[in-house]
Amino acid sequence: MTSMSIAGKTVDAWEREIPQLKDILSLKEIFWINSAKLPFEEASKLVPYTKENINDAEARLNRFAAYLRIDFPETEVSKGIIESPLSSIPSMKEYLETVYHSSIPGTFLLKRDDTLPIAGTIKARGAIYEVLKHAEILALEHGLLKSWNEDYSLFATEAFKSFFSNYKIAVGTTGNLGISVGTVGAMLGFDVTVHMSVEAKQWKKDLLRFRGVTVIEHESDFTNAVKKGREQSDLDPMSYYVDDEHSIELFLGYTVAANRLQKQLEQENILVDENHPLFVYLPCGIGGSPGGISFGLKQIYGDNVHCFFAEPTHVPSMTMGLMTGKFDQVSVKDFGLDGLTVADGLAVPRTSKLVANIMKHFFSGSYTIDDFETNRLLSALIDKEKIYLEPAALAGVPGALRLCRSEEGKSYLEKHDLTDKMDQATHIAWATGGSMVPKDDMDQFYEVGLQSHAIATPR
Ligand SMILES: *Cc1c(COP(=O)(O)O)cnc(C)c1O
Numbered sequence: 070m071t072s073m074s075i076a077g078k079t080v081d082a083w084e085r086e087i088p089q090l091k092d093i094l095s096l097k098e099i100f101w102i103n104s105a106k107l108p109f110e111e112a113s114k115l116v117p118y119t120k121e122n123i124n125d126a127e128a129r130l131n132r133f134a135a136y137l138r139i140d141f142p143e144t145e146v147s148k149g150i151i152e153s154p155l156s157s158i159p160s161m162k163e164y165l166e167t168v169y170h171s172s173i174p175g176t177f178l179l180k181r182d183d184t185l186p187i188a189g190t191i192k193a194r195g196a197i198y199e200v201l202k203h204a205e206i207l208a209l210e211h212g213l214l215k216s217w218n219e220d221y222s223l224f225a226t227e228a229f230k231s232f233f234s235n236y237k238i239a240v241g242t243t244g245n246l247g248i249s250v251g252t253v254g255a256m257l258g259f260d261v262t263v264h265m266s267v268e269a270k271q272w273k274k275d276l277l278r279f280r281g282v283t284v285i286e287h288e289s290d291f292t293n294a295v296k297k298g299r300e301q302s303d304l305d306p307m308s309y310y311v312d313d314e315h316s317i318e319l320f321l322g323y324t325v326a327a328n329r330l331q332k333q334l335e336q337e338n339i340l341v342d343e344n345h346p347l348f349v350y351l352p353c354g355i356g357g358s359p360g361g362i363s364f365g366l367k368q369i370y371g372d373n374v375h376c377f378f379a380e381p382t383h384v385p386s387m388t389m390g391l392m393t394g395k396f397d398q399v400s401v402k403d404f405g406l407d408g409l410t411v412a413d414g415l416a417v418p419r420t421s422k423l424v425a426n427i428m429k430h431f432f433s434g435s436y437t438i439d440d441f442e443t444n445r446l447l448s449a450l451i452d453k454e455k456i457y458l459e460p461a462a463l464a465g466v467p468g469a470l471r472l473c474r475s476e477e478g479k480s481y482l483e484k485h486d487l488t489d490k491m492d493q494a495t496h497i498a499w500a501t502g503g504s505m506v507p508k509d510d511m512d513q514f515y516e517v518g519l520q521s522h523a524i525a526t527p528r
């Protein structure tokens with residue numbers, strides 16, 4: 070293993086270059102500070118996307134609200150906008166402070182994307198956006214829509230659905246991306262195919278088939294399912310492939326969350342400025358959702374928002390991609406990690422080059438969380454707040470404590486002159502999914518979590 074070359078270097082050479090790599094490879098929980106982060110003004114000059122791209126995506130979602138409230142009546146209460154509440158979780162906060170023996174300074178909030186309408190995970194933000202944009206382009210190209218000013222409830226009519234039935238959408242996924250793409254794609258009338266690896270959860274396959282989607286199971290891991298799906302789709306000119314690894318549309322769909330969050334913080338009279346820092350902790354798989362949301366928040370709050378992403382100890386793909394500077398050229402499996410985790414939404418061994426490249430100067434850092442801790446937090450959140458999250462969605466929850474307790478975290482706060490401002494800080498743990506999980510599966514997660522209380526030692 071050690072003599073094998075990974076992106077041009079041996080493991081030994083990588084370990085000499087990156088001191089924290091040893092801990093990562095021995096599956097320790099780590100806190101990592103991104104030394105490539107730049108002040109916002111400088112970092113922005115190096116990327117081709119701006120606030121304008123975000124506002125454009127937001128306007129598109131606003132146009133489609135008239136459609137969504139018809140075909141997805143659960144969005145009627147929010148007038149066709151797919152958004153989630155920002156909640157305080159005082160009992161969970163108290164629990165965390167007790168088991169970690171330290172306090173969380175400032176305000177601690179949970180962003181409830183587990184309750185997003187239509188698909189119940191953070192994927193609803195990026196994936197539904199991408200499908201809607203594709204539908205809009207087709208409708209404009211073929212004259213079904215004359216302009217953006219028309220009433221988009223037209224998309225709910227038979228004429229539109231019958232038009233879209235001539236077109237295909239395909240996606241390769243561990244599950245949640247497929248649920249978002251499949252649900253909206255099929256409802257619009259598209260012929261949708263979702264490629265999954267055999268080990269993807271059975272209930273996700275069943276749900277998709279129930280919603281009229283073709284599910285193809287591949288005898289291989291996630292990366293290969295994605296590749297196979299892309300190859301098949303590329304052969305067919307009528308087929309559009311939603312590409313988790315390379316899609317700027319997915320990324321831009323996620324960014325809109327930032328504009329919405331800004332309004333929610335204002336409604337709660339929560340200030341974000343130089344003396345009132347905002348910290349967000351986002352679970353990270355391939356990187357699109359934490360990347361997009363962080364990018365959006367940076368456009369609004371600049372250097373006053375600090376974005377950390379969280380990964381399982383067995384699958385720190387974005388952390389390793391950024392640490393090595395090799396992005397998608399390194400897989401955690403090259404380094405001997407097995408890539409296995411209970412947090413299936415995060416089980417992506419190789420990060421997105423597109424996202425890593427955009428975000429390398431914006432992310433503040435990351436940390437890893439082991440499965441025992443994930444399970445334990447899952448059952449604790451049910452006990453304390455009656456909030457049912459899927460494992461991946463817990464990764465952001467210990468972020469504030471990890472920042473304030475770890476040596477790396479403390480030095481980050483000092484370096485940015487934040488140590489004395491933490492009482493005025495706001496921490497947001499992004500809960501990324503949960504409401505779709507069947508009760509039996511959730512009961513099982515809960516049981517495993519209870520057992521983990523005895524085993525896990527909080528760091
Ligand atoms: C996909 C997913 C994530 C991570 O999003 P990426 O864009 O893959 O980084 C986090 N939580 C859940 C529940 C997910 O499904």
